[in-house]
Amino acid sequence: MSMKKISRRKLIYAGIGAAAAVAAGSLAYYTLTPPTAPRTTTGPRPGTTITVLSIQDPFYFPMETLVENFEKETGIKVNLQAVAYDELHAKLVNSFLAKSPGIDVACIDQMWVAQYADSGWIVPLDEYIERDKKEVNMMDFIPSVIHSLCEWRGKIWSLPVAPYAQGVLYRVDVFDELGLEYPPTDVNKSADWTWDKYYNLVKQINGKTVGGTKFYGTVICGAQPAPIVHMYTQLGASNGARWFKSFPEAPWDFEPLLNSSDNLAALELYKKFYNESPPESINYLWFDAGMQFGMKGNIGLMYWWTPYFYLVTKAGYMVKEDSVLGINGKPNYDKYRCALLPRNPAKTQVISVGGWSFGIPTYSANKEEAWEFIKWVTSAKTQKEMGLCLEPSPYQFADFPRKSLYADTQLQQIYPWLPLQLKLFEGWETPYKAIPSGKIVRPTVPIYVTLEGIYGLYLNKAVAGEMSPKEALDTANSFAKSILERNFYIPYKAESYNDTLENCIEIMKKLS
């Protein structure tokens, strides 16, 4: 048998040809394979397994405990996966870029909704909501929550599972011992509740010893970029600071205003707060600040996201043991209380709204089943059960997206601050105007995460004393401007949308 000789050159050519063919084939498959087509049959199929990718925020734990109820009711199996904040976004985006049908229900931070929607990675839920309007009961959701977490360019992309607002926590025993006036919970008595007054209280508490514990006046969240931005922007917005010249109202103009005089004054005040905080709080993440108030129990007064209203009652994250602020598994509301945010009398009060919602990825092959799950987890019934859940940690969920639950007496007995929390979500007109808005405090534009990175870095530098507040804000603004210009936000040539709360309420009404 004779063997035909193959020259080295031919071998190399053949190799390159084969490699090119494989690469071209892969590329063609990647680009030409259409996303899995939506199922034509209607209704969820029992026996189907859906994958839910979630964050491990407090809502996850009672949801995980109760998910077997959903499985029993519907026959749909749930593969519930939980990851940390940073990993969640990466996993979702990687899955979307690969057009993978691996995720059926995506847990979405309010900051990602616009990017996912504009990229066509999640499906609008308007048709689903309209079809199942009785079950969904859209008008029971708090409008500011839908506006901040779920709506983008006039469509609803997700439903909220755990919305957060910001409010004040204070130690009753410390205020009593030092003879200080309690911060108000009644809007009608809160006109003189100002940031200056807040700072004066902080100063009066700092360094005092009560019940054998030496107290700090307050605690800040200083780690960059997201933690400090989350806490600082509440103070900034409350004092009139805005990120852009015009957003969310149309016409959109993304000229950055990070170095405005309002923002500078707010940052100087935040720096003063840091001086009355534990020094190491410059490096504190979200939970560290909350735990200093609860587990360590040496903070007199602070403002933070509403989940901390109950998280501070435990000795650690999702543990059964009570902190000094818990009693028999429940909040000890005689020892600490929650209150309204202070304001700047010269400015319109703005309350930060954030949190998590669930949406359906475009590439999911189980959209109907995913929708069933979303309806179940956001329903009043499930949400109430989550609020009353004892496992793995008792009473560690009160972030209800539905108004009706805030009037529930059983829930109010455990979480006495619920009427106040609803007020923070709803805002008010008199005796002064207060607007609840996630879109003003931290604008939910697709480029937000990049801007937050820059902003957080320079806020941290200013608070740490590495730069003056003015220098830090000027640098952040200049960076932001260059990023916005490079990414076609300045000048903004795409279509604007008048993204007001009123317009969102109209959409909700239409879907009801």
Place this chain on the structure above:
Amino acid sequence: MKRPYLFFIFPSFIFLFILIAYPLIFSLYYSFQFWNLATSHEPQGFIGLTNYLTLLNDPRVLNAIIVTIMLAVPTTMIELLLGLGIAVLLDRDFKGIGIFRAIFIIPTAVAPVIAGLIFRFMFYQGLGTGIIPYILHIIGIGTPERGILGDQQTALIGIAVTMIWRWTPFFAITLLAGLQSVPNELLDAAKVDGASRYQIFRHVKLPHLRKLIAIVFIICFMMHFNAYDEVFAETRGGPGEATTTLSYLLYWEGLVYYNIGLSAAMTWLIAILLIIIVNIYFKFAFKGEKI
């Protein structure tokens, strides 16, 4: 066919070529494109060297290069010295040496992000004082008010300590293997010549280890140059930019901001920097030698 073996290694060659070359070509191609997922989910076109120029004009990149070098060089050197010292101490037979070696390697086997979290708690100063500030206070060494990881001057040292804890055992075990491979004939000859233990170490064992040290050093240096996990777990690049390494910055650009074009350019920038450093290192470490 002159060399039939070529035919048989050909499939593996193609497979490896695709595996290695595709990501490189992909990232090189996109480093010249404008592609930011915050703007569009598809590339927006060729922009030449703009991504590279943006990076070179970004003060955060220069800072990250300085931080990376300040972290990688001293950390690797300290690990080498400690590892060598430990290897010399272990280079003898005593009861339980096998178990000791097995336990000793555990830190290297711990996932870097776990090591970072462990040290974050050990450095803690506010929420229940961690063991490290506690011990330092007992022996009379004060720690910064903001905590070791919260202070500009000490945060990088905190990260370096974590890395030294993880990688010193690797150096020690590798160098120990090197020490034990020194031929007995050489050691016996040195002893016959009346050489002291120090002289044997200095003039027989150390020259024998030279190449091994050079290789292990550069491998660890490259790993430290790409430090990310410890930074993420302990400081998130802060305070300010005190611990923002190049890899951490790359993580943000690539997997948080999803600026694909810019992060691809940054990948190449890091690779080029590393290639230059490694080549200079090899030029000096193996002057006139074939390796």
